[in-house]
Amino acid sequence: MQARSEETRTHILEAALRRFASVGYNAASVEDICTAAGVSKGAFYHHFPSKQALFLALLNDWLATLDAGFEAARKANVPETLLAFTEMLPAIFAAADGRLTMFLEFWLQASRDEAVWQASIAPYERYQQFFTALVEQGQAEGSLRADVEASSAARAIVGLAVGLLLQALLNPQANWERTAQESMEILLNGLMHKRTTT
Amino acid sequence: MQARSEETRTHILEAALRRFASVGYNAASVEDICTAAGVSKGAFYHHFPSKQALFLALLNDWLATLDAGFEAARKANVPETLLAFTEMLPAIFAAADGRLTMFLEFWLQASRDEAVWQASIAPYERYQQFFTALVEQGQAEGSLRADVEASSAARAIVGLAVGLLLQALLNPQANWERTAQESMEILLNGLMHKRTTT
């Protein structure tokens, strides 16, 4: 049996998430994580070849969660789907508020570390394409303006989401759920068909 | 005279900016920065009480640059002013592409370090208020819809800008100037008066 083994692995992952989130990648030492996980350093390096590998494992888990959330939020038409995504934002990110910091940490690491970048850029482009396709679909079904580049609209959507999350990180007290909702509505409004003439 | 003194101080600041930008706050050691500045460690600690103090000095410089840029970009009416800001984005941030990383680093530090947070939150709120006032002005002059909360619109604007910058960091090859332009136009379109009826 490998029940115990998997359990320690899980403990390590959970503890690492907590430590990374609260003090950051660099400040969270391997020993730190081991202590938080109630596990020895030997066990750690038995399960993960390096600290960075652990980091990447967490990244993949997180991306998988995101993927699942996106897939689950599809609605009848495109504008509604986008609003459903907006409603998801706080649920996914703000649940455990520390994750937000991890998100930034990922980004920072990715901008500097080749391995992390490789692991980040692929899903990032997947999301980009996902939203591009969504906008194109909206344009096809007539709910979105056809005179904007779908990929630009996608970047705007992703950018707005990311930017709001970052602001939430800096200033957590504001009610970002509402702000996100309203902001996305403004963006949608700019994307939707003008109701009439010039 | 303190000509030499100021010169070394400047050397340290410039070297620190380069090092922080290329390898990050943690990885850029004080000795590292000193070597890059052609200065001894003693000189470093003569000019700055700590590594963090140096960091904060850089932050303040950067914020001052931003302030100046914002003030310089005012145009006749509000939509044009906002578009002028959009045009500024690449000029300010992408000039030396490494600064973008610093920007993120600031954010990350701010979310974790009380001192950095204090130094960041004040200007951040200043910008927030700046854009809120701008949107209110637009609503008053009739160029922007009056049925959206000005502060939410401001957060959307800032959020979009920040989010696009972050994306640019992760994926530098795309032409973010154009994307920023188009995205802001979409957002503006959502903010502007609907041309006619429901």
Place this chain on the structure above:
DNA sequence: TAAAAGATACCGACCAGTCGGTATTTTATT
């Protein structure tokens, strides 16, 4: 009992900050 999992002690590298001392510049004195 063999192999997997975990524990412990340890290594070399690194790093922020200190400290005793030196060089340079400014100010005071004659």
Place this chain on the structure above:
DNA sequence: AATAAAATACCGACTGGTCGGTATCTTTTA
């Protein structure tokens, strides 16, 4: 103006401690 005194700027070796990772040994599992 020359010199002495004081202050400022700078140097670089050193300290105390941390960290990622390894080597070796013990325990658990199958």
